[in-house]
Amino acid sequence: MNYNKDFAVINASTNVREALDTIIQASIRLLVIESEGKPVGVCDSFHLLMQKDQPEQKVVFHTDFILTTSKDIFSLANDNFSYALIEDDTGEIIGWMDQKSVEIDHLKQAYSKDLGAITTDLEAIVDSIYDEVLVVDSLGKIIRVSNRSTHQLWGVDPETVIGQNILELEEKGWFKPSVTRKVLEEKKKISIVQHNRLGRKILAVGNPVFNQKNELERIVIASRDITAVKKLEEELEEAKTLKEKYRKEVDILKKVQHGNEKKIIYQSEQIKNLMFEVERVARVESTVTLYGESGVGKELFAQAIHQLSPRAENPFIRINCGSIPENLLESELFGYEKGAFTGALSNGKKGLFELANEGTLFLDEIGELPLNLQVKLLRAIQEREIMKIGGSKAIPINIRIITATNKNLEEMVSQGTFREDLFYRIHVIPLFIPPLRERIADIEPIVYHFLEYYNERFSSKKYFSEDAMEVLKTYKWPGNIRQLQNVTERAMVVTAEQMITANDLVKILDNRQKNQHPVEVHTIIPLQHAVQDTERQLLQLALLKYKTLTKVAEVLEVSQPTISRLYNKLKNSLQVR
Known part of the structure; x- marks a missing residue:
C-alpha cells in the first residue's frame, strides 16, 4: 500500500497565515489539526487557499476523517470520508490517503485476484490454441x-x-x-x-x-x-477496452444514483457520452446550462451534476422560473425582510438562494425569467451576494448555479427578450440533452423501468408484447420521457389483459389521428401531390399499427419491394421512425 507522507500537524488555534507558511515551507498537501494531543480535523492545501483572504482567522478544517492502520484501511473502502489518517502501532500518525485513493487501491487488490483467475484462464486458452x-x-x-x-x-x-x-x-x-x-x-x-x-x-x-x-x-x-x-490479440484488446469502459460507467452510475431516487436510465451511446461530460463538469464550479426539449429529464441531469460534485452533501434546490407568478418570483428567489410588503410573514423569509447556500441552485426554464429579475440574477452570480426585498445589507452566498431551458437563448438575446450579459454568465458550459426520438436504444430500458415501478405500485404483473415494444420504439415521442411514462402508466391502467399489445398502444397513441387525414380534396392540387400525400398518410398509419414493412405491404396489398421503395422515399416526412 502506498500512502502519502507529506503532511504536518498543527494546533487547532493556528491561524491561516501560519498554516500557509507551514504548507509552503514543508512542501506538503495536508495539515492534520490537533487539539489536546488528539487529531480533530484535516485541511488540505486547496481548502486552505480558499481561506487566504482571512489570514488572521483560525484555520477552518474538515472533521470527516477517519483514523485507521495500514492493515485495516481497505476494509473502509466503501465508507464515506474525505481523508484517512494512518497510525502505526504506537498511535502515531505516519501518513494519509484520500477516500478516492483508498477506493482505487482496494480495486487494484480486487483486480489482482481477478487477474490471477484471468491468467489461469489465459494459460488454458493459449495452451489450447x-x-x-x-x-x-x-x-x-x-x-x-x-x-x-x-x-x-x-x-x-x-x-x-x-x-x-x-x-x-x-x-x-x-x-x-x-x-x-x-x-x-x-x-x-x-x-x-x-x-x-x-x-x-x-x-x-x-x-x-x-x-x-x-x-x-x-x-x-x-x-x-x-x-x-x-484473432486472440484483437479479442483480448477488445475485452480490455470493454472492461475499462464498463468500469467507468459503473463508477459514474454508482455516484449518480447515491442519494438520488430518480435514476437516469440509458443504453444509447449519446447518453453514455453525455454522462462522461457530466462527470467532468461536476468537478468544477462553472455555471452549467442544460438544453433540451420538454420532458427529456433536464432536472435528473442537474441532480447528477450535483451528486457528482464536491457539494453533494449540501442542498440541491430547484425552482421553475416559468411556474411562479412574476410578482412572487423575486421573493421566492431572494427572500424578504419582515414588513417588506403587505402580507409578508412577520419574521421575514429566506429565499431559495439563501436556502441553497453551500449547495446547488437549479433554475429550470431560465428563459421564462422576467428581464427585471435577470438583472438581479446577474448581480447575484457576479457578486456572489444577494439583497432581500426590503433589506439594506447584502448577504454573501456560496452556491453553484445550474440552469435549464427548452428555448434557444441566443435567439432570445437577438430578439431582446434575454440579457446578453446574463447569457454569457450562464452559458459557460452548455450541455445538450438529445430528445428521445434520437436515442431509440434508451426506450426499451426506460419502459422496463416504468413497468417495474407501476407493477409494484398497482400490484400487477403486466408487460408489453414484442410488437407493442416495436410500436414504442417507432413512435416519435414529442413529449419525450415524460410522455413515455404517461403512455406506459395509461396502458397499464386501461388494458384488461396482462400482456399489452400493439393494438392497445395504437388506441392510446393514435386515437386522435384516425380521422385526422381522411382522403378528401377541398381544392384543386396537382394529381401527383395528392397521390403522394395519400401514400404518406397510409404508410404512417400502417407503421403505427404494424412492426414490419412486410406486414405493412400485406395489409396495403402491395409487394414488399414496393413498400420498401415508398418508405425510403417518404421516411423523412413521416411522423414515426
Missing part, C-alpha cells in the same frame, strides 16, 4: 513434442519425428527459415514467421534454456497459426 510445442537439444535433436500437437504444421504425426534433427528437416523443405538455427546462433529468444511445406504461415517462438554454466542446453519451440494469434 498452440498447434505444437517441442523441445530440442543443443544440437537440434528433437527430444519432446506436446500432447496437443496435430498434423497441421508437419503433415505427419509429430511424435514420429522424435529423435530426428530439426535442422535436417529444414533442409528437406519442411519449413523455412529455422527458428532453432537462429537461437543457436544468437543465444537468445527468437520469434519468426515460417512458411511450411503445406503453404501455411507459422509463428515460431524459440526460447533458449541455459544450464548453471550458462551453456545452451535446450530450446523450447512454440509454433502456432498466425491467424489464430492475431
